Amino acid sequence: MAGLEELQADLQEIERLLEQSTRERVKKALTLEKGRIQTEITDSSETAVSSAQNGVEEQEPSPDDAKKEPEPSPDDAKQTVKRRAPPPPGQATKHKTKITSYGWDQSDKFVKIYISLNGVQALPKDNIEVNFGEKMVDFLVKDLGGKNHNLLINTLLLPITSVSYKVKRDMVTLLLRKKETQNWECLTSVEKKSKDKKSPKMNSSADPGDSIMTMMRQMYEDGDDEMKRTIAKAWTESRDKQQAGMGGSVDDITKPWVLQIFNNIDPDVTITQVDIIGPIGEGLGVMSDLVALVTTGNKNGKEERYSLVVKLTSFGWMKIVKHMSVEDYLMFDTAEVKFYAVAVPDFLSLLGVENPESEVKPKSEDFDKSCFDALPVPKCYFTASDQTSNMSVRVLENLATQGFSIKPYPQTLDVAEMKLTVGALARIHGLSHRLELQLGTRLPDRYDWIVEIYTNKKQQWYSKYYKEGLETFAAAFPGKEGLMECLRKLDGVDIVREAAENPARVKVLCHADCWNNNIMFKYEDGKPVDVKLVDWQMVSYRPPTFDLVLLFMYQTWDIFHNHRGAILEHYYQELQRTLGENEATGPQFYTLEQLESDFRADMRFAVYERLVYGKALLPSQLTHLLRIVQQLEKWGVI
Structure with missing residues (x-):
């Protein structure tokens, strides 16, 4: 110490x-x-004091109790008081291990002490005791890992009236109710005395x-x-605003920020008006903060108008997905930034558009709009990343203002929408393969930012979620134990690894998260006429059928069973058009029969990924999934 x-x-x-x-x-x-x-x-x-202090019997409030923090009732000060009973004569007591690591914070009515104890949630309630005095709290956990763990604080800064606690996974939170509603400068009077001492001189020249x-x-x-x-x-709210183009949060998207961004996009544009519409939620990603804005300006005497979406890093998903880390966020955001800043220009170069040195920038009248529109992705005007503040920014065209929209959940795609979507995937897949042939090297050797989320590091988490989803699925169909036993043998990490290590499998740049919520359609007279694929944060290097099977898995049994052949044929035709007439990439490269065979084999991966999120499946979705799984059993895939 x-x-x-x-x-x-x-x-x-x-x-x-x-x-x-x-x-x-x-x-x-x-x-x-x-x-x-x-x-x-x-x-x-x-200094040590007697541990024979008065205490209250434990009471475990619901999570909402701490949030609501109701006014103390008259009974709060009249809790049943007990003393810790001594051990029976002759009975040995376990050695107490002092708890030396904890954190604390406070609200208006409570002081909260956070104590980390691995496995504490598995103990019986009787193994946890909390006693208190006016300025003292004594917390004891008995027989955890063969030891008794004790936290004794007998010099609290201010009086308290009661103590309760909440047990969570590997953590206990003590809730000390304040006698008076006032801010505690410190937790103990000892710390207060320490604080009152003269502070050492600090380096006045240092940047706070x-x-x-x-x-x-x-x-x-x-x-x-x-x-x-x-x-x-x-970090989400504390970012280095001095970095060029780096907005710290939604509140940082202001007119000066936009002017700075456009100076990077095109210095020849003079911005005359900026309208910040505000945060939006639809499209372009669920792992980010999205802000819509419209700018008007002049370029060479001509008025220019840009309807944009600013996409900012947000760590909000960590509240929901326990296995997500800061490193995962950085990996995902880096992948999307690089996809727009590197891969998209590479694709455009294959279509005859000049490859910019960095960000994708419309150059002027010479810019070939038809080629850019051929890519089924949003136009990106600016990207930037800052490793210091762990955030990225992407400035994209606002597809919603052009008539694009996402189908409301849980609506599924019809045949026309499916054909548009697989055609879009075929263009990305085909261009990535053409690029690989042109470079003479594998794409992962050129793109070191490509993501693969199905790794050994995350295997335990996927296994846990898959098991929970499979239990939900099995509970809905109790008479299908044989089928469920087949599904228990699936392992998503192994399936991806087998495909990646098989040299005979064709591999392309895949979206890897192409389901209904990441697809935006444009309609005319109620019919879909165009499509854009959004949220490229999980872009991977896999066989093309991995994108296709995942897309089909989110649709109905009718689409899968009655229209699969026509949809796959449409994908194949679009793939061949994208590959061109070059003999090395012609029909000999990948036949329709191979495509259909790979699709059947890779459907087991789609089933696995669907069941990873199986706890959220609706009853109608469970029924469609059952029929698809039964078909896979007939094919001998599972």
């Missing part, structure tokens, strides 16, 4: 950074670290923002999973 003087100096530094910080989530992360330091100070300074970011990075590297999640949320 660090010396008391060093700990006090660290505490004063944290408090200085807290005073400088203006972002709530940054403050929360710093507050948690402050709590850790205060814990060490308390352990170094407190740099100090905070440096501390945050170090805390992220050293912290546990909970600390990393907290800091990840903080």
Whole structure:
């Protein structure tokens, strides 16, 4: 443990950074670290006192109780008081392991102490005891890993009236109800005395923002999973705004920001008006913050109007998907940035459009709009990434203003929409294969940013979600145990690995997340006439049928059973048109029969991925899925 003087100096530094910080989530992360330091100070300074203190019987509030924080009732101060009973005569007691690592924060009515204890959720309630005094809390967990774990704080800064707790996975939260509604500067009086001492002189020339970011990075590297999640949320709202074109959050998308962006896109455009429409939710991704805006300007005496969407990194998905990490977000965002900044220009070069050096930029009247429109992706005007603030920005055309829309969930695609979509996939697949042949090297050797989410590192998480989804599926059809036993043998990571390592399998650049919510259609007279594929954050290098089977898996049994042949034939024809007449990429390259055979074999991967999210399936979707799975059993695929 660090010396008391060093700990006090660290505490004063944290408090200085807290005073400088203006972002709530940054403050929360710093507050948690402050709590850790205060814990060490308390352990170094407190003297032992009698543990025979009064306490309250535990009460476990619902998660909403802490959020609502109702006013104290008259009974709150009259809790049943008990004393911890001594052990029976002659019975040995387990050694107490002192809890030395915890964090704390506060609300108007509660002080909250967060304690990490692996496996605590599996203990009986009787193994957890909480006692308290006016300025004391005594927390005991019995027989966890063969030890008793104890947190004793007997110098709380201000009086409390009750203590309760909540048990979560590997964590206990103590809720100390304040006697008076006022802010606690510290958790203990010992820390308050330490704070009152003279602060050491700091480097006045240092940039406070740099100090905070440096501390945050170090805390992220050293912290546990909970600390990393907290800091990840903080990073969403604390970004380096000095980077060219880097908006820190939705609130940072302002007129000056837009003017700066357009100076990068096309310096010859003089912006005369900027209308920030605000956050939107439809299209272009669910892992990002989206802001719509319209700009008007002049270029060479001609009025130019741009309807745009700004796509910003958001760590919000980490609240829902437990296996997602900051590194995963960076990987996904980097992939999409590089797809628009590198892969799209490469594709355009194959279509006869000049390949820009960096971002995709319409050059002027010479820009071949027909070639750009041939790509079934949104036009991208600007991309930027900043490794310091862990965020990226993409400025894309707003497809919604051009009449494109996503079909409302849970509506499925009809035959015309399916043909448009597989045709779009065929163009991307075909262009990527042409590019690979032209370069004479595999695309992963050129594109080091390509994503593969089905890896050994994530295998345990996929297995867990798949098992839960399969249980939901099996519960809906109790008489299909034989079929369910076949499904239990599937492993998505192994399926992807087999395909990747098989040299005989043709591989292309795949969307890897091509389902209904990432497809935008344009309609005329109620009929689909155009399509754009959005959200390219999971772009992968796989056999082309991996995109196709996933798309089919989200549709009806009728589409799969009665129209599959016609839709696959349409894909094949569009693929051949994209590949061209070159003998090396002609019909000999990939036959329709091979395509259909690969499609059948790869359907097991689509079933696996669908069941990974099986807990969210609707009853009608379960019925369609059952018929598809039964067909795969007849094919001998599972």
